[in-house]
Amino acid sequence: MSVCARHKVSEAVLAGIRRGAPSWPVLIGLLLLAIFLILAIFAPLISPYDPWEPGKPFLPPSGTHPFGTNDIGQDIFSELVYGTRISLFVGFFAAFVSVAVGTLVGLFSGYLRGAADEVLMGATDIVLIIPALPLMIILAAHTSPSIWNIIIVIGALWWTSTARVVRSRVLQLREMPFVESARGLGAGDAYIVFRHILPNTLQVILAKFILAVAGAMLTEASLSFLGLGDPLQKSWGMMLNYAFSRGGFINGYWWWYLPPGICISLAVLSFVLIGFGLEEREQKAMMPSQL
Numbered sequence: 001m002s003v004c005a006r007h008k009v010s011e012a013v014l015a016g017i018r019r020g021a022p023s024w025p026v027l028i029g030l031l032l033l034a035i036f037l038i039l040a041i042f043a044p045l046i047s048p049y050d051p052w053e054p055g056k057p058f059l060p061p062s063g064t065h066p067f068g069t070n071d072i073g074q075d076i077f078s079e080l081v082y083g084t085r086i087s088l089f090v091g092f093f094a095a096f097v098s099v100a101v102g103t104l105v106g107l108f109s110g111y112l113r114g115a116a117d118e119v120l121m122g123a124t125d126i127v128l129i130i131p132a133l134p135l136m137i138i139l140a141a142h143t144s145p146s147i148w149n150i151i152i153v154i155g156a157l158w159w160t161s162t163a164r165v166v167r168s169r170v171l172q173l174r175e176m177p178f179v180e181s182a183r184g185l186g187a188g189d190a191y192i193v194f195r196h197i198l199p200n201t202l203q204v205i206l207a208k209f210i211l212a213v214a215g216a217m218l219t220e221a222s223l224s225f226l227g228l229g230d231p232l233q234k235s236w237g238m239m240l241n242y243a244f245s246r247g248g249f250i251n252g253y254w255w256w257y258l259p260p261g262i263c264i265s266l267a268v269l270s271f272v273l274i275g276f277g278l279e280e281r282e283q284k285a286m287m288p289s290q291l
Contacts, residue, residue: 023280029273036267040084049075051082051234061255068255070239071246079234080259086235087267090151090220095212097155102162103205107193109163110170121167128160136219140228147230150223154216162208169201207278214271221264236260 039046048066049055055073059065067076109120136153143149173179174197182192223229224237227245231238239260243249248256 023277025273026277029270029277032266032270033274036084036088036263036270039081040088043081043085047075047078047081049078051075051078058251058253067259068253070242070248070256076239076256076259079239080236080263082234083236083239083260084263086147086233087217087220087237087264090147090154090235091213091217091267091271094151094154094158094216094220095209097151098158098212098216099162099205099209100159101155102159102208103166103198103201105159105163106166107170107198107201110167111174111189111193111197113171117167120163124160124163127157130157132157133219133222136223137226137228140223145228145230147233150220150229154219158212158215158219162205162212165204165208166201169204170197173197173200203278203281207275210271210275210278214268214275217264217271218268236264 051074053074055069055075057069057071057073059069059073061068065075065077067080070076070079105120105124109117109124136157139153140150143153179192179196182196187195220229220235221237221240224235225240225244227241229235229238229241237260240257243253243257243260247253
């Protein structure tokens, strides 16, 4: 092999590695997510105290209590660690519900087209124009305070963007030769949708799921801050609610409200970085130059 040919092969290999390697925003997002997952999984080992155990109130940060204590003496660092579990739990499950509903709507709307498409997209447009957060507040206020109710409320109103993105992808895939071949061989609509079209939309669905987790965590924190969360669970949003309603903001107890606010921001940022990275990668893969 000539030197020129070897050089071209090396450039091709390096280009493939660069395309396959995650970008630095994705790496930062994965690092932040890994930290929060470690906190959630190993909360009993990392937390120095029982988050429900009372003690001396309003202690500032110290060696004994790294983030101080709240109004009834509960260790804020321990609350923060255990709150990671609830915030991530709500984020993942609410995102799963919303993405599952949006995926089904988008799949059948894009594949069936015609009257089914008009009905499904009409329903999507109706839900889309409804102000989501005010409606979530109303629904959460009229249901019992529960983590599962928050998950259902968020999931029932956050599926519209996923449905639209999946539908646009399905409209492209349904005209592909492999779909026409399957249809010509007598395959049914359900078989084609779930066996051939769904696997080719997974990267789009994954990107929407990651972004939906970020949105669900932010929405849960907003609802909990407004007092609509589950008071029996430790979450970052409920920590902010108690800090606001029990004098933490007014009296300048920054160690009470800053840590959960920073954690919410960093957790949402991690999912946004990963989600945008996946979307950018999908867009590059769909470019003609990559085909």
